[in-house]
Amino acid sequence: MQKNNNSVVVSSRIRFARNLASEKFPHMLDSVNGERVFCRIANAVEKLGKVYRISELPENDAGIMLEKHLISPRLIKNKDISGVVLSADERISIMINEEDHLREQCILPGFALEEAYKTLDQIDSDLDQKLGFAFDPNLGFLSSCITNVGTGMRASVMLFLPGLSLSGKIASIANNAKQIGIELRGAKGEESEEDGYLYQISNISSLGLTEKEIITNVESTVRRIIDLEIEERKNLATGTSVTIKDMVYRAYAVLTGAYSLGAQEFNQMLSQIKLGAVLGLLKFKNDQIFDKLAVAAQPCGLQKIAGHKLLGINENVFRADYVSRTLKQNII
Numbered sequence: 001m002q003k004n005n006n007s008v009v010v011s012s013r014i015r016f017a018r019n020l021a022s023e024k025f026p027h028m029l030d031s032v033n034g035e036r037v038f039c040r041i042a043n044a045v046e047k048l049g050k051v052y053r054i055s056e057l058p059e060n061d062a063g064i065m066l067e068k069h070l071i072s073p074r075l076i077k078n079k080d081i082s083g084v085v086l087s088a089d090e091r092i093s094i095m096i097n098e099e100d101h102l103r104e105q106c107i108l109p110g111f112a113l114e115e116a117y118k119t120l121d122q123i124d125s126d127l128d129q130k131l132g133f134a135f136d137p138n139l140g141f142l143s144s145c146i147t148n149v150g151t152g153m154r155a156s157v158m159l160f161l162p163g164l165s166l167s168g169k170i171a172s173i174a175n176n177a178k179q180i181g182i183e184l185r186g187a188k189g190e191e192s193e194e195d196g197y198l199y200q201i202s203n204i205s206s207l208g209l210t211e212k213e214i215i216t217n218v219e220s221t222v223r224r225i226i227d228l229e230i231e232e233r234k235n236l237a238t239g240t241s242v243t244i245k246d247m248v249y250r251a252y253a254v255l256t257g258a259y260s261l262g263a264q265e266f267n268q269m270l271s272q273i274k275l276g277a278v279l280g281l282l283k284f285k286n287d288q289i290f291d292k293l294a295v296a297a298q299p300c301g302l303q304k305i306a307g308h309k310l311l312g313i314n315e316n317v318f319r320a321d322y323v324s325r326t327l328k329q330n331i332i
Contacts, residue, residue: 006110007278008226010158010198010291014116015105016124017148018141019134025144026078026097034081034097041096042083044130048094048123049087054079063300069107074098092123099144102127111222113155113215121211140207150207155218158187159225162197162275163232166244170199173225181205182221196271196294201225237279248276256327260313261320266297273327283332297323 019025023037042051054062054076065071070090075082075098082097095103104127106120127133134142141152148154164170174184187198201222203214236244251272255261274290276282295301297319303310310318 007287008159008161008229009111009222010160011107011109012112012116013105013107013154013156013158014113014120015103015154015156016120016141017100017143017145017152017154018102018104018124018127019100019143021132021134023101026081026099026101027144029081029097031080037101038081038083038096040131041094041102042085044127045085045094045096048092049085051085052083054082054084060300060303064304067298067300068295071095072098072103092119100148111157111219113157113219117155117211117215147205147207150205150209151211151214153206153211153214154202155215156200156202157218157222159199159201159222159229160197160271160274160278161199161225161229162271162278163229163236164225165197166236167232169228169232173228177201177221178204180217180221181209182217196267197275198271233278236275244275244279245281247272248279248281252276252282252327256324258320258324260316261323262316263297263299263319266319266323267294270294270297270323284327284330285332286330289326289330293323293326296326 020037020040023029024033026034026037029037038053045051054071057065062071062076065084065086066073066076068090070086070093071084072095075084075095078097082095084096085094086092091107093105093107095105104120104124106116106123108116108119136142140150141148143149143152161170164173170184177184181204183200183202183204185200185202187196187200201218203209203218206214209217251269255266255269255273270290270293273282274287277284277287277290296305299310299315302315302319302322305322306318
């Protein structure tokens with residue numbers, strides 16, 4: 001059984017919510033003022049990566065960015081005045097005119113909050129010098145969302161928690177975390193449910209806390225959850241039950257043998273064979289295959305691979321074939 005943190009921690013993210021001191025919040029901007037704000041920010045961030053206007057972005061390309069968590073549904077809704085800048089490696093993304101004028105984020109693989117913070121903090125300081133962020137000496141950075149007032153920082157860690165999910169302990173852990181200002185929610189963010197045993201751990205608010213305190217609180221909570229998850233995995237691995245083995249091998253059989261495969265069924269069964277790999281029931285050449293498949297086999301990702309539009313049963317048939325070939329090529 002895998003016992004290192006990397007089998008639990010998927011990725012780390014630092015995000016800053018920022019607004020220009022001289023401009024109204026995005027929801028108050030008309031098209032003319034929204035365009036002016038967009039151009040100001042685009043000029044300031046262009047050296048960080050490629051700037052995309054959402055209104056000019058092909059629908060499927062926007063969908064892929066959404067599936068990779070690089071942009072939000074709100075950004076797409078604001079497409080007349082919104083955009084995003086992406087670094088070449090996609091670790092840095094800055095949304096323009098989403099809920100705030102800027103939503104800066106750095107996403108790194110594994111447990112790397114400090115590294116993500118240092119990277120984004122330097123970028124944020126440079127942009128503040130160029131643009132002048134809205135800041136109150138008593139409240140901190142100002143935002144259209146009250147939970148972002150203060151440092152405007154959200155520190156998040158994505159975790160794979162099959163042990164705690166299957167044991168039924170995840171609900172009590174979420175309740176306990178909330179008591180200390182930490183939120184545990186689904187992988188897709190606010191108000192989302194658990195999807196494939198994936199959960200986000202992040203601070204609830206930033207007012208009254210320093211950036212260092214937020215990171216320390218999130219990191220300490222994540223470490224406790226990692227220990228609890230590994231303990232539950234040990235319980236699963238000890239004389240692994242017929243039920244768990246059947247679930248894992250059945251999932252692998254379906255993902256490598258199905259003729260048609262829906263997105264929801266795929267997400268569920270991929271998490272089950274990932275659990276099988278963690279418990280040593282299945283072995284793959286590279287365990288990163290799960291994270292890659294989780295994105296590539298989504299609707300927009302498949303369409304890009306296919307090179308043409310996929311609808312209904314055609315999408316499900318293409319997904320089944322692609323997933324089957326990928327898993328068979330990587331199984332040991």
